[in-house]
Amino acid sequence: MKYIPKGRSQLKIKRIFICLSISLIIFFVLYGFITPDIISAEKPLVFAGNDRFAPYSYLSDDSPDGYSVDLMKILSAAINADIRIKLMPWERCIEELKTGKIDGLLGVPIYKEREAYVNYSRPVAEIDFAIFVESGNSYVNSIKSLEGTVVGVHKESLITETLLKDKRIKILETESVIEALNKLKNREVTAVIAEKNVALYYIQQKKIEGIKIAGSPVGPVYEYALAVRKGKTNLLKEINRGLTILEENSTLKKVKRKWFGLRLVEPFPWKMVVFMTAGISGVMLILVGILWVISLNATVKIKTGQIQQMSQKMIEKDKLAVLGKLAGQIAHELRTPLSIINNSVFLLHKEGSKNRELFEKRLRILEDKIKLTSNILESILSYSRVKAEIAATISVKECIEEVLKDMDIQKSIEQNISYEKEESLTVFMDFHQLYSVLRNVILNSIQDMGKKGRLTIHAFLSDDNSTVNVRICDTGRGITESAENEIFNLFYTSKITGTGLGLPISKSIIETNNGRIYLEKTSKKGSCFMVELPFSQTK
């Protein structure tokens, strides 16, 4: 349809015009909201930086590069501002900032004196100084240790002031950090003190080898920040807002890692470790105090759990050892009435029955105490009844391995386990009983050795093939001569926590199975126990 009535056509144009106007208004309003006023300025903002301050800012094939450059690029995107970056000699940066040719600096150490003409942003890095020396140098570890030597420092370094305080250090100023590092390589200077990240960057970049950092960081630590011309507070606010965003989404961290992630192998920082240890110890002490209170309840719970676990173990396989502990208490109870019985019998002997009243009293005591003894014994026996013995032809090797596996002997105890004709090492007895005996003897050995030693177990068939023998040796303190004849007696123990039950019960188990258990040899260097059991052929 080619013909359009005039009225309708005018109406359409009007509509388009209105739509366009509204769109434009909305656009400008929105634009105004999105981009704050300071940045809506027509001409782009200019930030300048030092062109020779790698890795912070430097020229790489004539284009700006470095930590500050990267950061500024990301920052300008984050705050939606058009920012141009210009790198030039540092003196010119300052001059142009003062004269208003540029709006800010990419990066600058926060330095009180400069506050006359700049406002700093929040810090984006730290500038600290380190002593660089040849790898073989082990006597330099602080500024003090550099007295009487020549130290390379690059021109206008912030460390110079600190170094000048020590009049005995001779300073050699160089044009750049690289020049200083080269002088170090050429042995013109003993050390170079430079901003750590800068020097590390060049060492990596120029592949300079044989240089290390000595001691801990030295001199003052400066914060490194962006700066705007004094009074540009709105711009500063925007920059700080952007930096907060970059910090919160970890972009700042990533940029830092990209530029400062490189590190030399540093000597072990003893000083720092000492301070840190002291600091950490202090904090730990306080924490321990707090935790101690909190953990009391938990401890009770854990202990309850442990006791339950213990009884569980007892039921399963460790009856002998647990029996020992429980019975120790009961046995003490047993000793008192027995010793009273002992005394009463003695008195009866001496006094006879002439004094009827006294005689009756002694008998009554005897009766009472014998009954008590019998009750106590009964309770011990209920613990000691090892699960109905199921005798079978069993492998001694398997039993030893099971014991060792369950004991979880600490690594500082060397284990030397050997078997001779292992397929013939079979005996006819209850596996659990043999397990108990072996465990008890091995446990004694380990306890005697303490933290360190060697446990040697050798299982072999006797020469005439009649018995299977297990020799268990330790490198402990050995058994004293007076104790040698006692160890298999009930209730004898050399340990204050011992019960004197383990070996006697082991002995009774082995003898019930027609075997022998004895102390083969002992000296101050250790002991050997031997268990002999009749060989039983596998069917």
Add this chain to the structure above:
Amino acid sequence: MSKTDKAKILLVDDNEDMCESLTDVITMDSAYNVSHTTNPLRALEMIRTGEFSLIIIDYKMPTMNGIELLKRIKQIKADFPVLVLTAFISDELTEQAEKNGAREVLSKFIRPDALLEHIKNAIA
């Protein structure tokens, strides 16, 4: 000490029956006068006020163990002869007790006449 004076012995054992039994054994020899207590703290009080020639203490007591009691006795009078009786004699315990000034450590199972012999030696 003259022969007419009876030597005073103090027995400390948490078991009253044990105290009585030992008293009967020791007083068989008419040379001794035996007092006893089941409370170690009371014992210390008695030692401060009474004149004892010998103190016989049990090792295992619920309120204070023998070594601790021994130490406190020695604080009152360093040269008091003390015999320690124990149900479980061990090298470690003997060493500890002797280090703290015990005259001897004896098993509760010692034959009564042997005990009398040890008492006689300790007082002499």
